[in-house]
Ligand SMILES: Nc1ncnc2c1ncn2[C@@H]1O[C@H](COP(=O)(O)OP(=O)(O)OP(=O)(O)O)[C@@H](O)[C@H]1O
């Protein structure tokens with residue numbers, strides 16, 4: 001028990017330190033080897049792609065096209081949204097007048113309102129005109145025909161000079177106070193409809209994106225499967241000399257990631273060129289509408305996201321396939 | 333190192349390749365496995381290297397119970413074995429160097445050590461300077477020696493050899509046997525399947541003889 005010589009204790013701290021240092025260099029060595037291995041596998045994978053150019057080119061193209069469709073749709077929506085942002089400038093206020101007012105009363109109120117600084121225009125619609133408008137635009141005209149009387153009041157349509165919510169709110173308040181007015185309403189319903197439509201379109205883009213992402217998984221999985229079959233003996237021999245499954249999986253995972261990366265970059269190029277081609281006509285169109293709208297590009301973040309998701313899809317597609325087949329292939 | 337307890341192997345087709353095999357090979361021992369073609373020599377080596385599972389009895393190798401070994405452990409188990417296959421199992425789209433380096437690569441040896449060890453192994457089998465060649469352009473005997481180099485490159489504690497001299501001329505065969513014997517003296521347990529009665533006789537080692545899947549081991553009684 002106590003036979004250990006005393007001086008050993010004195011040396012103990014040193015031993016501990018040197019032991020830790022040995023461990024540290026060992027860990028550093030391990031890390032270095034780890035990166036060396038990965039680099040080596042990466043290089044050999046690049047070689048592999050180079051050696052089977054056609055099937056890999058096809059895979060990469062399918063990835064690129066699959067990803068550029070939803071990406072293009074999302075970019076288009078982004079553009080539509082930026083275009084619409086300017087549109088609530090044209091917000092209108094509808095004043096529903098007291099039904100007891102006469103036609104000339106209505107005209108008088110309109111003239112009076114034209115004098116307001118906050119308003120840039122005012123338009124009087126008699127009850128009769130409102131009905132015609134409603135029939136023309138709402139699609140519920142038949143319903144109204146069932147009624148004996150015209151239920152619609154006369155309306156004055158106003159355009160505020162400043163339609164930001166802060167400016168419009170007190171204006172609405174003031175208009176509501178007028179004795180001739182039943183109801184003052186800010187008319188942004190149509191804008192809401194457009195936003196709703198765009199939400200639908202955006203949802204559709206994501207659904208399309210998910211479907212095409214599955215397609216990417218499948219195509220990468222298939223290419224990797226073919227490659228696994230071709231390298232059957234290699235996998236067997238690796239297993240025979242003590243290669244772990246994760247070691248054997250690695251080159252195939254790299255292959256998936258590389259295909260995803262190349263496909264993703266190609267998708268970015270495709271979408272950018274499509275936007276470039278569309279930009280000319282769009283600018284022309286917007287000039288006709290006295291607007292100086294220009295198409296927004298994909299932006300750095302979105303491109304990065306596209307590239308990363310493409311790489312991840314490649315990795316996943318490969319992982320699923322290789323994990324399945326690696327168990328099938330056993331040396332005999 | 334290797335212990336068989338009434339082990340048997342019946343292939344899925346129903347063929348009984350090994351029956352009731354019991355023997356013990358101690359650490360550091362060198363012995364030969366003989367028998368006619370089809371007697372089950374390769375099958376026995378496959379049981380030892382966990383390529384085929386036993387269908388009866390018990391097989392213990394290097395501290396692992398091969399009846400119960402988990403799939404995830406098999407790679408680590410195999411890293412401690414060098415196997416020379418009857419059909420070489422070389423990769424023909426890789427260079428000789430890459431083939432020999434494989435056991436080192438899978439176990440994560442550093443680049444620097446890989447180079448020197450591969451060259452040393454190739455030197456031992458008389459293939460120095462052929463690192464860059466493809467196995468396709470090598471003769472049968474040279475390919476066999478590449479597979480031998482691959483089996484010993486990582487200094488495994490256990491070497492299994494299936495007809496390792498089948499394609500070598502007598503001089504070369506003797507050199508290789510001497511190499512095995514040398515490595516055995518350095519502590520490597522060695523089991524060699526061979527037809528080469530003359531050569532085996534001269535080595536003066538224990539002989540396990542298979543006869544239609546049954547073991548005839550004259551040394552068995554006193555070796556235990
Ligand atoms: N995978 C298998 N499925 C079914 N039967 C097999 C299988 N492998 C080997 N056998 C049979 O098992 C018997 C023993 O085969 P094994 O390869 O072990 O013989 P061997 O002693 O190595 O012969 P050789 O000296 O010719 O190499 C043979 O009859 C063979 O047909």
Ligand SMILES: [Mg+2]
Nearest residue numbers: 373374418494
């Ligand atoms: Mg055999």
